[in-house]
Amino acid sequence: MMVYRDKHILSAQQLRKLSEHKYSCFSASLLDPLLQPWWNWLVAQTPLWLAPNLITIVGLILNVVTTLILICYSPNGVEPPPRWTCLLCALGLFIYQSLDSIDGKQARRTNTSSPLGELFDHGCDSISTVFVALSACISCQLGHYPNWLFFQCFCAIALFYCAHWQTYVSGTMRFGRIDVTEAQFSIIAIHLVSAVLGPEFWLTKLPYFDCETRFLPIYVACGVDSILALRYSKCILTEGCGKNGSSVAGTSVLSPSIPLTLVVLPALMIAQKSPQNIFTEHASVYIMAFGMVAAKVTNKLVIAHMTKSEMGYLDWSMLGPGMLFLNQYFNCIVPEIWVLWFSLAWGTQDLLRYCAQVCLEICQHLRIDLFRIPYTPKGAAPSHPVTASVSSQSNLGSSADKNGGTAHRKSKSKPH
Numbered sequence: 312m313m314v315y316r317d318k319h320i321l322s323a324q325q326l327r328k329l330s331e332h333k334y335s336c337f338s339a340s341l342l343d344p345l346l347q348p349w350w351n352w353l354v355a356q357t358p359l360w361l362a363p364n365l366i367t368i369v370g371l372i373l374n375v376v377t378t379l380i381l382i383c384y385s386p387n388g389v390e391p392p393p394r395w396t397c398l399l400c401a402l403g404l405f406i407y408q409s410l411d412s413i414d415g416k417q418a419r420r421t422n423t424s425s426p427l428g429e430l431f432d433h434g435c436d437s438i439s440t441v442f443v444a445l446s447a448c449i450s451c452q453l454g455h456y457p458n459w460l461f462f463q464c465f466c467a468i469a470l471f472y473c474a475h476w477q478t479y480v481s482g483t484m485r486f487g488r489i490d491v492t493e494a495q496f497s498i499i500a501i502h503l504v505s506a507v508l509g510p511e512f513w514l515t516k517l518p519y520f521d522c523e524t525r526f527l528p529i530y531v532a533c534g535v536d537s538i539l540a541l542r543y544s545k546c547i548l549t550e551g552c553g554k555n556g557s558s559v560a561g562t563s564v565l566s567p568s569i570p571l572t573l574v575v576l577p578a579l580m581i582a583q584k585s586p587q588n589i590f591t592e593h594a595s596v597y598i599m600a601f602g603m604v605a606a607k608v609t610n611k612l613v614i615a616h617m618t619k620s621e622m623g624y625l626d627w628s629m630l631g632p633g634m635l636f637l638n639q640y641f642n643c644i645v646p647e648i649w650v651l652w653f654s655l656a657w658g659t660q661d662l663l664r665y666c667a668q669v670c671l672e673i674c675q676h677l678r679i680d681l682f683r684i685p686y687t688p689k690g691a692a693p694s695h696p697v698t699a700s701v702s703s704q705s706n707l708g709s710s711a712d713k714n715g716g717t718a719h720r721k722s723k724s725k726p727h
Contacts (some may be wrong), residue, residue, distance in 0.1 A: 320669055323617035326676045332617045338486040342493055346412070354413040354420065354513045363418040364431050365682045370410030371435040377403030378442040388454025391510040397513060400446045401502035406441060423684045426617060430610075431681075433475070434666055439611040440471045441602030447498045450505045451513045451525040457591045459529060461582060464598045466536050468605045470543070475609060476567045477546040479616040480558045481501055487542060489535055501528060508691045512600055541549045560619045569624045570608045574601060575663045577632045582638055589647045596651055603658035604628045607665060614669065628661045630654075 321329070357366070377399045385392040414432060418424045422429060444467035453460040478484045513525035553561045578601045582590035590597045607628040615622035631654025638650050670681050 319671050320618075321614070321618070321674060323560075325406070325614075326672070327674065328618040328620065329426050330677065332429075334426075334429050335483040335540070336481060336486075338490075339488050340486050340490055340492050341488050341510070342496060346492070350409065350412045353409060354416040355633055357417055357420075358414065359421055359456045360684065361417065362680070362682050362684045363414040363421070363423060363428055366410050366414045366417060367432055367435050368580040370407035370623070371439055374407035374439050375442050375482075378446040385449050385452070385454070385591065386595045388449045388452055388460055388594055391452060392449060392505075394506045394509060397450050397502045397510065398506035400450065401499045401506060403580060404443060404446075404495060404499050404640060408492070408499075410718055411436070423679070425677055425679055427670065427677060427679065427681070430613060430617060430673070431670065433613045434606075434610050437471065437606040437613075438662075439598060440467055441606065443498060444468070445598050445602075447501050447528075449595070450502050450510060451528065452510055453462065453525065453529075454594055457594065460594055461590065462596075463529065463532060464602075465578065466532075468602060470539055472537060472567075472571050472605065472609050472612065473540070473543040473547075475612050475616065476571075477543045477550075477566060479560075479612055479622075480547050480552070480564045482552040482559050482616075485546065487539070489538070494535070497531075511699050518544075531653075547649050559616060560621050562621050563656070567622060570612070570622065570626070570675060571605075572586070573624070573629060574605050574632070577629075577636055581632065581635050581639060584707060585647060586639075586643060587647045589635075589651060593648060596648075596655055600651055600655040600658055603655065603662050604632060607658070607662045610662075610666065610669075627664075628658050631657045710711055 334712070350438055377396075381392050381400050382394045384390065411432065415424075415428065418428050441464075444464045448460050448463055453463065465555075474484070478530055513523065515524050516522070517524055517527065547564050549565045551557050553559055556564065558564050558566070578597075582597065604626075607626060611626065612622055614620075631650075635647065635650050636655060638645055638647060
């Protein structure tokens, strides 16, 4: 087992580059301008002592917990979940989306902007993407069509990775007119339909069409996924900002394809070749297990972008999928479900320990706290002024302010 505390993850050069990082973003989202008044009102009600990263993590926890409750009632996406669990998921996702949108505003409001905020936001989003996609599929009872369930969940995971891949190549995060905010509210709508009309609604036949209602959001999602994939591909292949069209780190623009392939390809092979139908019988556990691996790989890509460094291809989180593959190779000498649960446990602890160590190293370098900000009540003398160097090194709000005040740390890169 890798012991992160005995080894620095980020080198001195990476920490120096991280301090110099400037967030660059372009957004043409349709819904963001409409939601700005709500976000501005919400952040105005937020206490000044509340740290931006604490806002982010609270939203993530609510989103994950509500999805886990849904999973408990329909682990394979076949059984219709109770209506209240769908309503809970809709509420959890709305709260997460709102808090994810105001954390950057809170950072600027409290003068605590830092590169750590952007990284922490993207890290939380990489985990949330897995649970949001899975919850939408369960709400539609997509478990009746395991191949569609697999496709939709891994499309969401892969597109989130590709959003950061194009950022690693071009140096700027770009959002189209239909992107993550629109996707999130579409999924909220799916949950609300299931809550009001019941999950059985998705099994009804569409008038004039010989298909079930649940295929309507599937086809729409496929169309949006295709558009996003084409946009990311064009950016990756033609907009490299490094020397000779390379990435921000001067590496090949295609190099990030290797870690993504090492996650998606084994997931597909193991699911298709399983003699015990491991994916069909345990879809939620399977998606979460590989989702944690994908989240770890995505976090490493974000760090590579922010530190302008080369991304490693292999990772300890891939141990679980590797064991699943070897177990199948030796005719499943161990029940696959045992290995799958081990993969989920291993991947989760590896991701959390990695993120904790990275945050610790950055906090020590920037001399800031992760979940606490220096707060001085009115009338009291300041005892812990914000470090000037941190503020000057992390003016992350500038580019976002040009886009209608969008939060500088707001990660809008999880298309589903």
